[in-house]
Amino acid sequence: MSDVMETERQPLRVFAEKAYLDYSMYVVLDRALPHVTDGLKPVQRRIVYAMSELGLSSTSKHKKSARTVGDVIGKFHPHGDTSVYEAMVTMAQPFAYRYPLVDGQGNWGSQDDPKSFAAMRYTESRLAPYAQSLLAELDQGTADWVPNFDGTMNEPKLLPARMPNVLVNGTMGIAVGMATDIPPHNLRELAQACLHLLKHPNAQIEKLCEFVPGPDYPTGCEIVSEPHDLLKIYQTGNGQVRARARWERDEDTGNIIIIALPHQVSPAKILEQIADQMRAKKLPLVEDLRDESDHENPTRLVIIPRSNRVDAEALMAHLYATTDLEKSFRVNLNMIGLDGRPKVKNLKEILTEWLDYRFATVTRRLNHRLQKVNDRLHILDALLIAFLNIDEVIRIIRYEEDPKAELMRTFALSEIQTEAILDLKLRHLQKLEEIKIKGEQAELAIERATLEELLGDDDKLKKLIGEEIKEDAKKYGDIRRCNINAKPPAQALEAADITPAEAVTVVLSKAGWIRAGKGHEIDPQSLSYKAGDEFLCAALGKTNQLLVLLDSKGRCYTLNARELPSARSQGEPVTTKLDLQDGARIISMMFGDNSERYVLGSDEGYGFYVGLGELQARNRAGKAVITVGKDSNALLPCLTRDPAKDRYALATAEGRLLVFPLSELPEMAKGKGNKLVTLKGEDRILAACVVPAGSSLTLLCGKRSLTLKPSDLEGYIGARASRGGHLPRGFQRVDSMSV
Template identity: 40%
Template sequence: MANDTYTNPGEHIDQTSFSDALSERYLAYALSTITSRSLPDVRDGLKPVHRRLLFAMRQLKLDPGQGFKKSARVVGDVMGKFHPHGDAAIYDAMVRLAQEFAMRYRLVDGQGNFGNIDGDNAAAMRYTEARMTEVARLLLDGIDEDSVDFRPTYDGESEEPVLLPAGFPNLLANGAQGIAVGMATSIPPHNVIELADASLHLIKHPNASIDTLMQYVKGPDFPTGGLLVEPADSIRDAYATGRGGFRVRARWEIEKEKGGGWQIVVTEIPYQVQKSRLIERLAEMLNAKKLPVLADIRDESAEDLRIVLEPKSRRLEPEIVMESLFKLSDLETRVPLNLNVLDATGRPGVMDLRGALNAWLAHRQVVLQRRAHFRLGKIAHRLEVLEGYLIVYLNLDEVIAIIRESEHPRDALIARFDLTETQANAILDMRLRSLRRLEEMALRTERDNLVAEQADLQNLLANEDLQWKKIATEIKDMKDSFAKHDRRRTTLADAPEIDFDPTEILVEREPITIICSAKGWIRAMKGHQELDSEFKFKEGDGPGLVLHAETTDKILLFADNGRFYTLAGDRLPRGRGFGEPVSLLTDLPADIEIITLLRGVAGKMLVAASTGHGLIVDMQSAIAQTRSGKQILNLPGDARAVACCMVDGDMVASVGVNRKLLAFPISELPEMTRGRGVILQRFKDGGLADVTVYHSDKGLSWQAGGGRTRTETDMSNWIAKRAGAGKLPPTGFPRPAKFT
């Protein structure tokens, strides 16, 4: 039988697209994450879970001077009353508030194992105990005086504070980290004394510049200390925009040993770096031979941090050893700054340093005003009661008679003496012992004191200057309480600019003679051999290039494709064999010829192509870091590089295949890092054969054969402007045309 009350469920279904439903729900989740989980409030610097932890501890009377209670008790109260999340997440948040290496100013005083800088976890909540610190008391001070708004808890059974009165600049003093949906926050901790000084200055000058505030706030102050090596300009930009970062290094010192040895001892590591993970990573790199400067790493930490680093050789400079480690490990890290917080209206946004401090000061003014109004209400109520008490003393016999004889004494008292209901109730609740004469005098004194306090509070609320003076006094008192024992832990320093290759600093400096055959086989012989000595070569091969150098040198090979290839002097094949092909040590193509070998020292070079083009290049910019070399001279078509020489003089001499010689000032050539260059000499046929640089006062020299050198001191016949055709050289100039 059909049921007449049946209705079709489909009639109550709202039709909507899946994308709209998904975006609506994801937006709600994102907003909840941003406002209720990840971003701190700019006024008290706390996230909801931290705020609820402190409020629950206050309800449990875990004040700094009281005894400890089990952490499980605190976590249970927070989870049951305020925070509808898991106990593990709540306890983890509580543990961090108690860790002195995580918090610059701890909010929870922990007893038991709350973890360590090695990264070990805290003991279970049933084993640890906690209470609030003095900093937490400052954050909560005045919360019972209507200083902040309250809202219903998630189950509606009680209320929780929307934020705390915050008598401590917690946002910047302790910092915050959080990742929300589409945004994140990262605020490093700072020194509260510096923040107090900056706040006092802002009270007088609310629009003070960032440069002025940085005279007080020097930079972050991490609980683990370390060295802040970020440049001052970068720190200023970070504070001015609310975004940036800070380079932080470990603090280290040198310990001398007997016999002239030494070792490095690291006493402080960067913020949020786990010591055990740092040492583990260093050990892995040492075993993989990626730390050529170290021989051993030891962790000798007890209560104080102590990491011992033994250098591989006492010849090393400690600064170079540490610079190498800073580049390769977490002994140097970058701490980001993203001052993304919720403002007084609950909206997320990035603030600068001044904005964050002014927001805290504005909150302190609101708290001061609300506490003053609350106190005025209490005073008004007490004065009303006192006036009723004084009426009793003036009409004591009549009041007693009314109370004894009247059926409704309260109404009778109100009618007879024109009392308020509050006064009548207070009189009826009065104890007999209060009817003494001395008590009457005390009441009159109390009334006079309350009237005076009432006038002061009304004057305070009417005068903004008095309000800021009161706030400044509170900040000074807070600063004085920390000034006795607090000091800056992170030192500001400059990072030394040391240019080095950590893989080369252990190379023993020795003289070598580098021999490159005509077919490109290269080797290094110990010591400086005579350059015209007869060296052995493979059958079918012969002499090529010979160079005196040292094992610590970079050796530049200039090839006819216009590229420079770089070899390390200590890595060239040794011995009296034939060496190895250059193509095995670099990516030199088989059809490319080597034009010259040079030591990679400070100086400039002149390179030239067969087309007659050339340029000047700094030798250091030609050093390549890869096997493929570095292209310096751009070559069109079938052109080839033909010459490379050091710039040691004020004149350039070029000679073509047609034996035409041209000389011109070197100032007419540009210095470039790469390019085709400019025309040195023009040719109708042939092309450029060689180029050199000479001093005009010494003349031009060339090899005349038989080991003889000829010098032409009067070059006036061949000096012309760059890009000329040149003239035939002096009699006896070599064939083919070459200067060396």
């Protein structure tokens, strides 16, 4: 009869819940989050320990990385070799780690592409000098040892870090339901904060932030966050850090040279972002880009302005706002504490817990050493007894059947002492050895007294810890790389500020085809038009100004002249760029400063004047400006330089001309306006024109023209909304008017 396998049955809900919780706890505690004590995740801790076991110290010869990876996955970390090697690479990259733990030889990636490192069979590695601060006390009884995954050997549960590495190098990770983003910091600053906290355990976070003003990224960028934002990060454990690239201007060439980028920003991506703006003609201030980075200058991006007159500060502010030259980094000081639980901690909690761990570590180290000293003194006592009674000892060893038991009985020795005597070599029986033993006893007695004094006095123990922190800060620390200068978020330049003021002529045909040409010397009449089409109007302006178009139904639209097709072509239909309403057509175009004023109106006899800036629309559909009746159309806009002195002339279908002071019209953003002239029956306005003081007015009627001098105009001057005077015979049907 075959054995029946016993099975356990449980609901899927219960099983799934337990399995997911087990997995979640594994990811949180054994993969993604660092520990406050040594600041390492398990894979990093195992890599560092495995390299130390292989003898790959900072003074040894480099060895193939594949050897380290093989040891790690074979002995301690049964996961994929790729993930282990990538973790190892990150610890070796000077642009990723503020104080690298691995010293690599070969291609270990670049800031341009951190993943471009060579395979582990090609690269070589050893531990960096700073790694010694994590490992130096490992063999001094300071670590708890746990079995590895298959129980064949032990590995340290935590490393006895001599510095608060969790903040020194920082880390990032995504667990289940939580994440961590810890920025790197300057080692010397952290050491100063720890020393202050040792002396003043009740110190406020504000005081600690005087020593640790902010993160210190390895790339040496500039931190521009406000001080209160940085303080909030260290008070709550959450926040954001804004960092900017650093740049300088070459005095000889005038070029802008970027010498440091924000953390984890690729130089190639920066160049691509700037080049995209240049290709889109949104950055004419820049003529060219170059990447001159090399081994001596890890970051050297050259931006060549179009001319020396370009404001470098304004240009860089624009690039900060539109590229990754300014970047915000999320900070989430989430880590596993001394209680084994993940928690977001503030600066004081982190340093206090690490100092507690350091206090316990140093206590264990001193106790371990004290035990060694006592053990050695115990043996030295036995050796001295042997030398003082050497003849009796020799006799017992030579003639007694059980010399070990006899020695223990005769001289009241312990078993360990007796073994030490029996293990003595003959050459150690000389007289000099007795002197050495007494000297060693004296030295060890002094050391024992010192150790017992340290272990019995917390103040002296704190002093020792402080001295060791100072020593390591001096040995491994360096000056701050990231300057902290609070600055407001960068603002992108307006299109008008970016675009150089180049002259441009925009031409529109009667069929609605639009184009633009450089300069103001273009003759629109001489341009080529499609069959059956002809010139309608033109506008002269500059490329840093926006073009405003007015349609027959009183709606205004805005276009960028830089985006219009060249005048060498026949242009494009304006309807491809604007959404005109049914039956509407573009009747005029306006260029100029936003402060310039135009008189607008409808042929049904109403109007007002308005600033050009009010006419700009943000979308293709434009915006309604003039209220026009169903069977009416908008008048051509007329520029007025001085509304207080200019006059407005109107010609109607009945053959009347009215001239009145423009000051009688209101200034409005949009609407119907005030009555311009009194119209009767089917009468309507045919043409309008602004007449500056002292100017003549020319009327065009078919092929005939009539010029009215200032004295002639006096007969047509009247009040606004009057009917005006009759024009001479033959000039009653006015097609257009001009000054």
